[in-house]
Amino acid sequence: MIVWLNGVLLKSAEVRIDPLDRGFTLGDGLFETVAARGGKVLRIPAHLARLRQGCEILGLPYPAIDLEVALGETFAANKLTDAVLRLTLTRGPAPRGLWPSGKSEPTLLITAEAMPAAPAPARCVIATVTCRNEHSPLARVKSLNYLDNILARKEAVARDADEAIVLNTVGVVAEAAAANIFIVKNGKAFTPPVSDGALPGVMRAAILEANFAQEKSLKPEDLSTANGVFLTNSLGVRPVEIIDGRQVNAIDGFIADLKAKL
Amino acid sequence: MIVWLNGVLLKSAEVRIDPLDRGFTLGDGLFETVAARGGKVLRIPAHLARLRQGCEILGLPYPAIDLEVALGETFAANKLTDAVLRLTLTRGPAPRGLWPSGKSEPTLLITAEAMPAAPAPARCVIATVTCRNEHSPLARVKSLNYLDNILARKEAVARDADEAIVLNTVGVVAEAAAANIFIVKNGKAFTPPVSDGALPGVMRAAILEANFAQEKSLKPEDLSTANGVFLTNSLGVRPVEIIDGRQVNAIDGFIADLKAKL
Numbered sequence: 001m002i003v004w005l006n007g008v009l010l011k012s013a014e015v016r017i018d019p020l021d022r023g024f025t026l027g028d029g030l031f032e033t034v035a036a037r038g039g040k041v042l043r044i045p046a047h048l049a050r051l052r053q054g055c056e057i058l059g060l061p062y063p064a065i066d067l068e069v070a071l072g073e074t075f076a077a078n079k080l081t082d083a084v085l086r087l088t089l090t091r092g093p094a095p096r097g098l099w100p101s102g103k104s105e106p107t108l109l110i111t112a113e114a115m116p117a118a119p120a121p122a123r124c125v126i127a128t129v130t131c132r133n134e135h136s137p138l139a140r141v142k143s144l145n146y147l148d149n150i151l152a153r154k155e156a157v158a159r160d161a162d163e164a165i166v167l168n169t170v171g172v173v174a175e176a177a178a179a180n181i182f183i184v185k186n187g188k189a190f191t192p193p194v195s196d197g198a199l200p201g202v203m204r205a206a207i208l209e210a211n212f213a214q215e216k217s218l219k220p221e222d223l224s225t226a227n228g229v230f231l232t233n234s235l236g237v238r239p240v241e242i243i244d245g246r247q248v249n250a251i252d253g254f255i256a257d258l259k260a261k262l
Numbered sequence: 263m264i265v266w267l268n269g270v271l272l273k274s275a276e277v278r279i280d281p282l283d284r285g286f287t288l289g290d291g292l293f294e295t296v297a298a299r300g301g302k303v304l305r306i307p308a309h310l311a312r313l314r315q316g317c318e319i320l321g322l323p324y325p326a327i328d329l330e331v332a333l334g335e336t337f338a339a340n341k342l343t344d345a346v347l348r349l350t351l352t353r354g355p356a357p358r359g360l361w362p363s364g365k366s367e368p369t370l371l372i373t374a375e376a377m378p379a380a381p382a383p384a385r386c387v388i389a390t391v392t393c394r395n396e397h398s399p400l401a402r403v404k405s406l407n408y409l410d411n412i413l414a415r416k417e418a419v420a421r422d423a424d425e426a427i428v429l430n431t432v433g434v435v436a437e438a439a440a441a442n443i444f445i446v447k448n449g450k451a452f453t454p455p456v457s458d459g460a461l462p463g464v465m466r467a468a469i470l471e472a473n474f475a476q477e478k479s480l481k482p483e484d485l486s487t488a489n490g491v492f493l494t495n496s497l498g499v500r501p502v503e504i505i506d507g508r509q510v511n512a513i514d515g516f517i518a519d520l521k522a523k524l
Contacts, residue, residue: 003281017279017286019265019371024279025350026408027289033358058409059416084358088287096346096375098408098415098440109281113358133395135431138409145407146288146360147320147400153360154321169397169431178360 002077004070004110009077012111021107022100023090027144029107030054034085035235036075037115041085043234044068046202051089054141060091063108074110082115084235090144119162121241121250122231124176126220127152127164132175134168134197142199149177163231165223165243168197173218179231179238180204182213183222184251189213189258190222203232203262210261223248230255237262264339266332266372271339274373283369284362285352289406291369292316295496296347298337299377303347305496306330308464313351316403322353325370336372344377346497352406381424383503383512384493386438388482389414389426394437396430396459404461411439425493427485427505430459435480441493441500442466444475445484446513451475451520452484465494465524472523485510492517499524 001012022028032047048067055062071085088111092104130151132139152164156177165181168174174197175181181198182191191208192198193215207213223229228251229240239255240248263274284290294309310329317324333347350373354366392413394401414426418439427443430436436459437443443460444453451469454460455477469475485491490513491502501517502510 005281012281015281017281017283019267019274019277019279019373021279021286024283024286024352025293025348025406026412027406028409028412031287058413086287086358090286096348096378098412099419111281116358130398130400131395133393133398133410133431136392136395136410137413138392143409144287144289145409147290147405147407148395148398150288150290150360151320151399157361169395 001111001113002074004074006108007065009073015109017107018093020093020095021090022092022094022104023088023107023144026098028058029088029090029144030058030060031086031088031142031144033234034071034087035115036080036083036085039081041071041075043202043206044071046205047234050142050200050202051087054143055089057137057141058143060089061106063089063106070110074112078112080112080114083112084115086111088144115235118236119238121239122163123161123242124163124165124240125156125159125161125244127155127166127177129155130166132166132168132197134174134195139197140194140200153177161242167220171220172196173220173223174198176231179233182207182230182232183218183226184228184230184254185226190216190218192216192218201232202234203237206262207232207258212258212261227251228254263373263375264336266336268370269327271335277371279369280355282355282357283352284354284356284366285350285369285406288360290320291350291352291406292320292322293348293350293404293406296333296349297377297497298342298345298347301343303333303337305464305468306333308467309496312404312462312464313349316405317351319399319403320405322351323368325351325368332372336374340374342374342376345374346377348373350406377497380498381500383501384425385423385504386425386427386502387418387421387423387506389417389428389439391417392428394428394430394459396436396457401436401459402456402462415439423504429482433482434458435482435485436460438493441495444469444492444494445480445488446490446492446516447488452478452480454478454480463494464496465499468524469494469520474520474523489513490516
Protein backbone atom coordinates (compact mmCIF):
# COMPACT_ATOMS: atom_id res chain seq x y z
CA MET A 1 0.00 0.00 0.00
CA ILE A 2 1.16 3.54 -0.77
CA VAL A 3 0.34 5.90 2.05
CA TRP A 4 0.21 9.69 2.19
CA LEU A 5 1.76 11.06 5.40
CA ASN A 6 2.02 14.79 6.05
CA GLY A 7 2.42 15.58 2.37
CA VAL A 8 4.66 12.70 1.29
CA LEU A 9 3.71 9.46 -0.48
CA LEU A 10 5.47 6.50 1.11
CA LYS A 11 5.33 2.75 1.14
CA SER A 12 3.22 1.65 4.12
CA ALA A 13 6.15 -0.24 5.65
CA GLU A 14 8.18 3.00 5.64
CA VAL A 15 5.57 4.98 7.53
CA ARG A 16 6.31 5.61 11.17
CA ILE A 17 3.75 6.90 13.61
CA ASP A 18 5.46 8.48 16.61
CA PRO A 19 4.79 6.55 19.84
CA LEU A 20 3.89 9.91 21.45
CA ASP A 21 1.31 10.74 18.77
CA ARG A 22 -1.85 11.74 20.61
CA GLY A 23 -3.87 9.74 18.11
CA PHE A 24 -2.13 6.66 19.47
CA THR A 25 -1.92 7.65 23.15
CA LEU A 26 -5.36 9.24 23.66
CA GLY A 27 -7.43 8.69 20.53
CA ASP A 28 -7.10 12.45 20.00
CA GLY A 29 -8.13 12.80 16.39
CA LEU A 30 -10.64 12.30 13.62
CA PHE A 31 -11.04 10.19 10.53
CA GLU A 32 -13.04 9.92 7.35
CA THR A 33 -13.70 6.78 5.32
CA VAL A 34 -14.11 7.82 1.70
CA ALA A 35 -15.23 5.55 -1.14
CA ALA A 36 -13.69 5.66 -4.61
CA ARG A 37 -15.45 3.88 -7.46
CA GLY A 38 -14.78 3.72 -11.16
CA GLY A 39 -11.65 5.78 -10.73
CA LYS A 40 -13.41 8.62 -8.90
CA VAL A 41 -13.26 9.63 -5.23
CA LEU A 42 -16.83 10.16 -4.05
CA ARG A 43 -18.57 12.82 -1.95
CA ILE A 44 -15.37 14.65 -1.07
CA PRO A 45 -17.05 17.97 -0.12
CA ALA A 46 -19.37 16.25 2.39
CA HIS A 47 -16.48 14.36 3.98
CA LEU A 48 -14.33 17.46 4.25
CA ALA A 49 -17.22 19.49 5.68
CA ARG A 50 -17.67 16.89 8.40
CA LEU A 51 -13.93 16.83 9.07
CA ARG A 52 -13.96 20.60 9.40
CA GLN A 53 -16.84 20.45 11.87
CA GLY A 54 -14.95 17.81 13.86
CA CYS A 55 -11.87 20.03 13.91
CA GLU A 56 -13.94 22.85 15.37
CA ILE A 57 -15.35 20.63 18.11
CA LEU A 58 -11.95 19.18 19.01
CA GLY A 59 -10.04 22.45 18.64
CA LEU A 60 -7.83 20.95 15.95
CA PRO A 61 -6.54 23.14 13.14
CA TYR A 62 -8.15 22.16 9.83
CA PRO A 63 -5.33 21.17 7.47
CA ALA A 64 -4.04 24.05 5.38
CA ILE A 65 -3.44 21.87 2.33
CA ASP A 66 -5.80 20.79 -0.46
CA LEU A 67 -7.20 17.53 0.93
CA GLU A 68 -9.02 16.73 -2.30
CA VAL A 69 -5.68 16.68 -4.10
CA ALA A 70 -4.12 14.58 -1.32
CA LEU A 71 -6.97 12.03 -1.51
CA GLY A 72 -6.64 11.92 -5.28
CA GLU A 73 -2.86 11.42 -5.16
CA THR A 74 -3.18 8.58 -2.66
CA PHE A 75 -5.88 6.94 -4.73
CA ALA A 76 -3.87 7.28 -7.95
CA ALA A 77 -0.64 6.01 -6.36
CA ASN A 78 -2.33 2.75 -5.35
CA LYS A 79 -3.56 2.04 -8.90
CA LEU A 80 -6.99 0.89 -7.74
CA THR A 81 -10.27 1.37 -9.60
CA ASP A 82 -12.51 0.98 -6.54
CA ALA A 83 -10.98 1.78 -3.18
CA VAL A 84 -11.65 2.68 0.40
CA LEU A 85 -9.60 5.71 1.33
CA ARG A 86 -9.15 6.63 4.94
CA LEU A 87 -8.03 10.06 6.08
CA THR A 88 -6.82 10.22 9.68
CA LEU A 89 -6.02 13.53 11.38
CA THR A 90 -4.54 13.60 14.89
CA ARG A 91 -3.27 16.35 17.17
CA GLY A 92 0.20 14.91 16.62
CA PRO A 93 3.04 13.96 18.97
CA ALA A 94 3.14 15.64 22.39
CA PRO A 95 4.46 14.94 25.88
CA ARG A 96 2.14 13.70 28.65
CA GLY A 97 -0.89 15.75 29.56
CA LEU A 98 -4.53 15.88 28.50
CA TRP A 99 -4.29 19.25 26.82
CA PRO A 100 -0.98 20.02 25.10
CA SER A 101 0.77 22.96 26.71
CA GLY A 102 2.80 23.73 23.59
CA LYS A 103 1.91 23.76 19.93
CA SER A 104 1.72 20.27 18.46
CA GLU A 105 2.20 19.43 14.81
CA PRO A 106 -0.85 17.48 13.57
CA THR A 107 -0.44 14.13 11.86
CA LEU A 108 -2.35 13.65 8.62
CA LEU A 109 -2.38 10.16 7.13
CA ILE A 110 -4.25 8.86 4.11
CA THR A 111 -4.40 5.15 3.34
CA ALA A 112 -6.08 3.23 0.52
CA GLU A 113 -7.32 -0.34 0.38
CA ALA A 114 -9.17 -2.18 -2.37
CA MET A 115 -12.94 -1.79 -2.09
CA PRO A 116 -14.37 -4.96 -0.54
CA ALA A 117 -17.26 -6.79 -2.20
CA ALA A 118 -20.69 -5.53 -1.14
CA PRO A 119 -21.50 -7.34 2.10
CA ALA A 120 -24.41 -9.79 2.40
CA PRO A 121 -27.58 -8.51 4.13
CA ALA A 122 -26.81 -7.75 7.77
CA ARG A 123 -27.60 -10.10 10.62
CA CYS A 124 -27.93 -7.71 13.56
CA VAL A 125 -28.31 -7.77 17.27
CA ILE A 126 -29.37 -4.86 19.43
CA ALA A 127 -26.32 -4.20 21.58
CA THR A 128 -26.85 -4.68 25.29
CA VAL A 129 -23.25 -4.30 26.45
CA THR A 130 -22.90 -0.60 25.78
CA CYS A 131 -24.75 2.45 24.54
CA ARG A 132 -24.02 5.66 22.72
CA ASN A 133 -23.66 8.87 24.70
CA GLU A 134 -25.92 11.23 22.76
CA HIS A 135 -25.02 14.03 25.19
CA SER A 136 -21.36 14.11 24.13
CA PRO A 137 -20.26 16.27 21.19
CA LEU A 138 -18.30 13.18 20.13
CA ALA A 139 -21.57 11.57 18.98
CA ARG A 140 -21.58 14.14 16.15
CA VAL A 141 -17.93 13.59 15.26
CA LYS A 142 -16.15 10.76 13.46
CA SER A 143 -13.44 10.57 16.08
CA LEU A 144 -10.75 7.99 16.80
CA ASN A 145 -12.69 6.96 19.94
CA TYR A 146 -14.34 3.88 18.50
CA LEU A 147 -14.30 1.52 21.45
CA ASP A 148 -18.02 1.66 22.22
CA ASN A 149 -18.72 0.68 18.62
CA ILE A 150 -16.04 -2.01 18.79
CA LEU A 151 -17.62 -3.42 21.95
CA ALA A 152 -21.02 -3.45 20.23
CA ARG A 153 -19.57 -5.24 17.19
CA LYS A 154 -17.75 -7.68 19.46
CA GLU A 155 -21.10 -8.51 21.08
CA ALA A 156 -22.67 -9.03 17.64
CA VAL A 157 -19.94 -11.48 16.64
CA ALA A 158 -20.28 -13.32 19.97
CA ARG A 159 -24.03 -13.64 19.32
CA ASP A 160 -23.50 -15.06 15.82
CA ALA A 161 -24.40 -11.85 14.03
CA ASP A 162 -22.30 -9.44 12.00
CA GLU A 163 -23.49 -6.00 13.02
CA ALA A 164 -24.86 -4.34 16.14
CA ILE A 165 -27.61 -1.76 16.49
CA VAL A 166 -26.64 0.68 19.21
CA LEU A 167 -29.13 2.46 21.46
CA ASN A 168 -28.46 5.72 23.27
CA THR A 169 -28.43 6.29 27.04
CA VAL A 170 -32.24 6.33 27.22
CA GLY A 171 -32.80 3.24 25.08
CA VAL A 172 -33.63 5.04 21.84
CA VAL A 173 -32.07 3.80 18.58
CA ALA A 174 -28.94 5.76 17.61
CA GLU A 175 -27.11 3.92 14.82
CA ALA A 176 -25.32 0.70 13.97
CA ALA A 177 -21.72 0.07 15.02
CA ALA A 178 -20.33 1.05 11.61
CA ALA A 179 -23.35 2.52 9.84
CA ASN A 180 -26.45 4.65 10.15
CA ILE A 181 -29.77 2.87 10.39
CA PHE A 182 -33.04 3.46 8.54
CA ILE A 183 -36.44 1.82 8.83
CA VAL A 184 -39.08 1.68 6.11
CA LYS A 185 -42.70 2.02 7.21
CA ASN A 186 -45.64 2.33 4.81
CA GLY A 187 -43.31 3.14 1.95
CA LYS A 188 -41.44 5.92 3.82
CA ALA A 189 -37.97 5.76 5.32
CA PHE A 190 -36.97 7.15 8.73
CA THR A 191 -33.62 7.52 10.46
CA PRO A 192 -32.74 8.72 13.99
CA PRO A 193 -31.85 12.40 14.36
CA VAL A 194 -28.30 13.36 15.31
CA SER A 195 -29.68 14.50 18.69
CA ASP A 196 -30.46 10.84 19.45
CA GLY A 197 -26.81 9.94 18.91
CA ALA A 198 -26.71 9.16 15.18
CA LEU A 199 -23.37 10.00 13.61
CA PRO A 200 -24.05 12.54 10.85
CA GLY A 201 -23.13 10.09 8.12
CA VAL A 202 -22.30 11.29 4.65
CA MET A 203 -24.53 8.71 2.93
CA ARG A 204 -27.26 9.39 5.49
CA ALA A 205 -27.11 13.10 4.61
CA ALA A 206 -27.30 12.31 0.89
CA ILE A 207 -30.45 10.24 1.47
CA LEU A 208 -32.05 12.95 3.59
CA GLU A 209 -31.13 15.63 1.04
CA ALA A 210 -32.68 13.53 -1.73
CA ASN A 211 -35.91 13.51 0.34
CA PHE A 212 -35.74 9.77 0.44
CA ALA A 213 -36.08 9.67 4.24
CA GLN A 214 -36.97 11.81 7.23
CA GLU A 215 -35.46 12.09 10.68
CA LYS A 216 -37.50 10.54 13.46
CA SER A 217 -36.70 9.08 16.88
CA LEU A 218 -36.97 5.31 16.76
CA LYS A 219 -37.57 2.91 19.60
CA PRO A 220 -36.40 -0.71 19.43
CA GLU A 221 -40.07 -1.69 18.90
CA ASP A 222 -40.09 0.38 15.71
CA LEU A 223 -37.49 -2.00 14.32
CA SER A 224 -39.84 -4.94 14.92
CA THR A 225 -42.87 -3.32 13.32
CA ALA A 226 -41.02 -1.82 10.35
CA ASN A 227 -41.63 -3.07 6.80
CA GLY A 228 -37.88 -3.16 6.34
CA VAL A 229 -34.59 -1.96 7.79
CA PHE A 230 -31.36 -0.93 6.09
CA LEU A 231 -27.94 0.41 7.00
CA THR A 232 -25.84 3.01 5.24
CA ASN A 233 -22.29 4.24 5.41
CA SER A 234 -19.99 5.89 2.94
CA LEU A 235 -19.39 2.53 1.26
CA GLY A 236 -23.04 1.96 0.45
CA VAL A 237 -26.51 0.75 1.40
CA ARG A 238 -26.99 -2.64 3.08
CA PRO A 239 -30.31 -4.33 3.84
CA VAL A 240 -30.87 -5.86 7.26
CA GLU A 241 -32.01 -9.49 7.21
CA ILE A 242 -32.16 -10.39 10.88
CA ILE A 243 -32.46 -8.47 14.16
CA ASP A 244 -32.01 -10.40 17.41
CA GLY A 245 -32.72 -13.68 15.60
CA ARG A 246 -35.97 -12.45 14.03
CA GLN A 247 -36.30 -12.25 10.23
CA VAL A 248 -36.78 -8.75 8.80
CA ASN A 249 -38.83 -8.16 5.62
CA ALA A 250 -36.81 -7.87 2.45
CA ILE A 251 -37.25 -4.51 0.69
CA ASP A 252 -35.23 -5.13 -2.44
CA GLY A 253 -37.38 -2.87 -4.60
CA PHE A 254 -37.11 0.05 -2.18
CA ILE A 255 -33.36 -0.33 -1.91
CA ALA A 256 -32.93 -0.59 -5.68
CA ASP A 257 -34.91 2.67 -6.07
CA LEU A 258 -32.79 4.31 -3.39
CA LYS A 259 -29.48 3.22 -4.91
CA ALA A 260 -30.60 4.50 -8.29
CA LYS A 261 -31.08 8.00 -6.86
CA LEU A 262 -27.78 8.22 -4.97
CA MET B 263 13.84 8.56 26.18
CA ILE B 264 14.35 4.81 26.14
CA VAL B 265 11.17 2.99 25.26
CA TRP B 266 10.15 -0.64 25.68
CA LEU B 267 8.30 -1.96 22.61
CA ASN B 268 7.12 -5.56 22.41
CA GLY B 269 10.02 -6.83 24.48
CA VAL B 270 12.81 -4.63 23.13
CA LEU B 271 14.34 -1.47 24.62
CA LEU B 272 14.82 1.18 21.94
CA LYS B 273 15.52 4.86 21.64
CA SER B 274 12.22 6.70 21.29
CA ALA B 275 13.21 8.06 17.88
CA GLU B 276 13.70 4.48 16.64
CA VAL B 277 10.25 3.32 17.69
CA ARG B 278 7.75 2.93 14.90
CA ILE B 279 4.05 2.49 15.49
CA ASP B 280 2.41 0.91 12.46
CA PRO B 281 -0.06 3.28 10.75
CA LEU B 282 -2.57 0.39 10.79
CA ASP B 283 -2.23 -0.14 14.54
CA ARG B 284 -5.75 -0.22 15.94
CA GLY B 285 -4.59 1.90 18.86
CA PHE B 286 -3.92 4.65 16.32
CA THR B 287 -6.86 4.04 13.97
CA LEU B 288 -9.65 3.31 16.47
CA GLY B 289 -8.34 3.96 19.97
CA ASP B 290 -8.58 0.20 20.45
CA GLY B 291 -6.48 -0.32 23.54
CA LEU B 292 -5.72 0.43 27.17
CA PHE B 293 -3.12 2.23 29.20
CA GLU B 294 -1.81 2.61 32.72
CA THR B 295 0.07 5.58 34.15
CA VAL B 296 2.40 4.29 36.84
CA ALA B 297 4.42 6.43 39.25
CA ALA B 298 7.98 5.60 40.24
CA ARG B 299 9.53 7.40 43.19
CA GLY B 300 12.81 7.02 44.97
CA GLY B 301 13.90 4.38 42.49
CA LYS B 302 10.82 2.20 43.02
CA VAL B 303 7.86 1.59 40.71
CA LEU B 304 4.68 2.00 42.79
CA ARG B 305 1.45 0.02 43.08
CA ILE B 306 2.28 -2.37 40.27
CA PRO B 307 -0.18 -5.12 41.33
CA ALA B 308 -3.12 -2.68 41.38
CA HIS B 309 -2.22 -1.31 37.94
CA LEU B 310 -1.84 -4.75 36.43
CA ALA B 311 -5.10 -5.95 37.99
CA ARG B 312 -6.91 -3.03 36.36
CA LEU B 313 -5.16 -3.72 33.05
CA ARG B 314 -6.28 -7.34 33.25
CA GLN B 315 -9.87 -6.32 33.91
CA GLY B 316 -9.69 -3.95 30.94
CA CYS B 317 -8.39 -6.76 28.74
CA GLU B 318 -11.37 -8.90 29.73
CA ILE B 319 -13.83 -6.14 28.87
CA LEU B 320 -12.18 -5.38 25.53
CA GLY B 321 -11.47 -9.00 24.62
CA LEU B 322 -7.75 -8.32 24.46
CA PRO B 323 -5.29 -11.03 25.46
CA TYR B 324 -3.50 -10.08 28.66
CA PRO B 325 0.25 -9.99 27.87
CA ALA B 326 1.99 -13.29 28.48
CA ILE B 327 5.18 -11.63 29.71
CA ASP B 328 6.15 -10.35 33.14
CA LEU B 329 4.98 -6.76 33.02
CA GLU B 330 6.57 -5.91 36.36
CA VAL B 331 9.96 -6.79 34.89
CA ALA B 332 9.21 -4.81 31.74
CA LEU B 333 8.21 -1.73 33.77
CA GLY B 334 11.34 -2.09 35.87
CA GLU B 335 13.60 -2.43 32.83
CA THR B 336 12.11 0.66 31.20
CA PHE B 337 12.45 2.64 34.42
CA ALA B 338 16.07 1.52 34.91
CA ALA B 339 17.05 2.21 31.30
CA ASN B 340 15.97 5.84 31.61
CA LYS B 341 18.13 6.44 34.70
CA LEU B 342 15.45 8.43 36.51
CA THR B 343 14.82 8.47 40.27
CA ASP B 344 11.23 9.67 40.04
CA ALA B 345 9.35 8.93 36.84
CA VAL B 346 5.98 8.59 35.20
CA LEU B 347 5.82 5.29 33.37
CA ARG B 348 3.11 4.68 30.87
CA LEU B 349 2.15 1.23 29.64
CA THR B 350 0.06 1.20 26.47
CA LEU B 351 -1.50 -2.00 25.13
CA THR B 352 -3.36 -2.02 21.81
CA ARG B 353 -4.96 -4.73 19.68
CA GLY B 354 -2.15 -4.16 17.20
CA PRO B 355 -2.07 -3.61 13.43
CA ALA B 356 -4.99 -4.91 11.39
CA PRO B 357 -6.75 -4.16 8.10
CA ARG B 358 -10.01 -2.15 8.02
CA GLY B 359 -12.98 -3.38 10.01
CA LEU B 360 -14.34 -2.79 13.49
CA TRP B 361 -13.65 -6.29 14.72
CA PRO B 362 -10.52 -7.96 13.33
CA SER B 363 -11.35 -11.04 11.28
CA GLY B 364 -7.93 -12.57 11.77
CA LYS B 365 -5.64 -12.77 14.74
CA SER B 366 -3.84 -9.51 15.44
CA GLU B 367 -0.55 -9.17 17.28
CA PRO B 368 -0.99 -6.75 20.20
CA THR B 369 1.31 -3.76 20.60
CA LEU B 370 2.79 -3.24 24.05
CA LEU B 371 4.66 -0.01 24.63
CA ILE B 372 6.18 1.35 27.84
CA THR B 373 7.50 4.91 28.03
CA ALA B 374 9.09 6.85 30.89
CA GLU B 375 9.25 10.57 31.58
CA ALA B 376 10.67 12.47 34.52
CA MET B 377 8.12 12.94 37.30
CA PRO B 378 6.77 16.50 37.09
CA ALA B 379 6.72 18.74 40.18
CA ALA B 380 3.59 18.37 42.28
CA PRO B 381 1.00 20.66 40.70
CA ALA B 382 -0.43 23.70 42.49
CA PRO B 383 -3.93 23.36 43.99
CA ALA B 384 -6.46 22.83 41.20
CA ARG B 385 -8.61 25.57 39.78
CA CYS B 386 -11.59 23.64 38.44
CA VAL B 387 -14.68 24.17 36.38
CA ILE B 388 -17.62 21.81 36.17
CA ALA B 389 -17.58 20.73 32.54
CA THR B 390 -20.66 21.71 30.55
CA VAL B 391 -19.51 20.67 27.09
CA THR B 392 -19.60 16.92 27.63
CA CYS B 393 -20.41 14.25 30.17
CA ARG B 394 -19.26 10.78 31.07
CA ASN B 395 -21.30 7.80 29.91
CA GLU B 396 -21.66 5.80 33.11
CA HIS B 397 -23.61 3.15 31.18
CA SER B 398 -20.63 2.16 29.05
CA PRO B 399 -18.17 -0.48 30.27
CA LEU B 400 -15.51 1.98 29.10
CA ALA B 401 -16.23 4.12 32.18
CA ARG B 402 -14.62 1.33 34.21
CA VAL B 403 -11.62 0.97 31.92
CA LYS B 404 -8.55 3.12 31.36
CA SER B 405 -8.92 2.99 27.60
CA LEU B 406 -7.31 4.96 24.81
CA ASN B 407 -10.65 6.72 24.22
CA TYR B 408 -9.85 9.93 26.07
CA LEU B 409 -11.58 12.53 23.94
CA ASP B 410 -14.43 13.29 26.35
CA ASN B 411 -11.85 14.01 29.03
CA ILE B 412 -9.79 16.05 26.57
CA LEU B 413 -12.87 18.11 25.67
CA ALA B 414 -13.56 18.70 29.37
CA ARG B 415 -9.96 19.79 29.96
CA LYS B 416 -10.09 22.00 26.88
CA GLU B 417 -13.15 23.71 28.35
CA ALA B 418 -11.32 24.18 31.66
CA VAL B 419 -8.38 25.86 29.92
CA ALA B 420 -10.74 28.07 27.91
CA ARG B 421 -12.42 29.13 31.17
CA ASP B 422 -9.07 30.03 32.80
CA ALA B 423 -8.95 26.92 34.97
CA ASP B 424 -6.65 23.91 34.87
CA GLU B 425 -8.91 20.94 35.52
CA ALA B 426 -12.50 19.97 34.80
CA ILE B 427 -14.97 18.11 36.98
CA VAL B 428 -17.03 15.81 34.78
CA LEU B 429 -20.66 14.88 35.48
CA ASN B 430 -22.35 11.76 34.16
CA THR B 431 -25.38 11.59 31.85
CA VAL B 432 -27.81 12.40 34.69
CA GLY B 433 -25.81 15.30 36.13
CA VAL B 434 -24.18 13.41 39.00
CA VAL B 435 -20.47 13.93 39.70
CA ALA B 436 -18.28 11.22 38.10
CA GLU B 437 -14.65 12.32 38.25
CA ALA B 438 -12.20 14.96 37.05
CA ALA B 439 -10.73 14.88 33.55
CA ALA B 440 -7.48 13.26 34.73
CA ALA B 441 -8.25 12.32 38.32
CA ASN B 442 -10.81 10.95 40.75
CA ILE B 443 -12.58 13.45 42.96
CA PHE B 444 -13.24 13.39 46.72
CA ILE B 445 -15.13 15.76 48.98
CA VAL B 446 -14.56 16.18 52.70
CA LYS B 447 -17.65 16.76 54.83
CA ASN B 448 -17.63 16.85 58.64
CA GLY B 449 -14.21 15.25 58.72
CA LYS B 450 -15.14 12.36 56.42
CA ALA B 451 -14.19 11.89 52.76
CA PHE B 452 -16.53 10.70 50.03
CA THR B 453 -15.96 9.80 46.37
CA PRO B 454 -18.41 8.81 43.63
CA PRO B 455 -18.96 5.09 43.08
CA VAL B 456 -17.80 3.46 39.85
CA SER B 457 -21.48 3.02 38.93
CA ASP B 458 -21.73 6.83 38.66
CA GLY B 459 -18.94 6.83 36.07
CA ALA B 460 -15.83 7.17 38.26
CA LEU B 461 -12.81 5.47 36.76
CA PRO B 462 -11.64 2.86 39.28
CA GLY B 463 -8.45 4.74 40.01
CA VAL B 464 -5.53 3.02 41.68
CA MET B 465 -4.97 5.84 44.22
CA ARG B 466 -8.74 6.05 44.79
CA ALA B 467 -8.78 2.34 45.62
CA ALA B 468 -5.84 2.74 48.01
CA ILE B 469 -7.70 5.51 49.85
CA LEU B 470 -10.90 3.45 50.06
CA GLU B 471 -8.97 0.38 51.23
CA ALA B 472 -7.29 2.47 53.94
CA ASN B 473 -10.81 3.40 55.13
CA PHE B 474 -9.95 7.01 54.54
CA ALA B 475 -13.07 7.59 52.42
CA GLN B 476 -16.38 6.03 51.46
CA GLU B 477 -18.21 5.79 48.15
CA LYS B 478 -21.24 8.03 47.83
CA SER B 479 -23.07 9.63 44.91
CA LEU B 480 -22.31 13.34 44.77
CA LYS B 481 -24.35 16.11 43.21
CA PRO B 482 -22.72 19.33 42.03
CA GLU B 483 -24.30 21.04 45.09
CA ASP B 484 -22.30 18.70 47.33
CA LEU B 485 -19.15 20.29 45.94
CA SER B 486 -20.39 23.72 47.08
CA THR B 487 -21.31 22.63 50.58
CA ALA B 488 -18.23 20.46 51.18
CA ASN B 489 -15.59 21.44 53.73
CA GLY B 490 -12.97 20.64 51.13
CA VAL B 491 -12.38 18.91 47.80
CA PHE B 492 -9.37 17.02 46.49
CA LEU B 493 -8.32 15.08 43.41
CA THR B 494 -6.29 11.90 43.16
CA ASN B 495 -4.58 9.95 40.46
CA SER B 496 -1.65 7.57 40.40
CA LEU B 497 0.74 10.53 40.63
CA GLY B 498 -0.69 11.81 43.90
CA VAL B 499 -3.23 13.83 45.86
CA ARG B 500 -4.07 17.40 44.84
CA PRO B 501 -6.25 19.85 46.72
CA VAL B 502 -8.91 21.84 44.86
CA GLU B 503 -8.75 25.58 45.35
CA ILE B 504 -11.48 26.90 43.10
CA ILE B 505 -14.61 25.44 41.47
CA ASP B 506 -16.43 27.57 38.89
CA GLY B 507 -14.74 30.69 40.23
CA ARG B 508 -15.76 30.06 43.83
CA GLN B 509 -13.06 29.54 46.48
CA VAL B 510 -12.99 26.09 48.13
CA ASN B 511 -11.90 25.64 51.76
CA ALA B 512 -8.30 24.57 52.25
CA ILE B 513 -7.96 21.22 54.04
CA ASP B 514 -4.18 21.05 54.37
CA GLY B 515 -4.30 19.07 57.61
CA PHE B 516 -6.65 16.47 56.21
CA ILE B 517 -4.52 16.03 53.10
CA ALA B 518 -1.31 15.80 55.11
CA ASP B 519 -2.92 13.02 57.23
CA LEU B 520 -4.07 11.24 54.08
CA LYS B 521 -0.67 11.44 52.37
CA ALA B 522 0.98 10.07 55.51
CA LYS B 523 -1.18 6.94 55.32
CA LEU B 524 -0.71 6.19 51.61
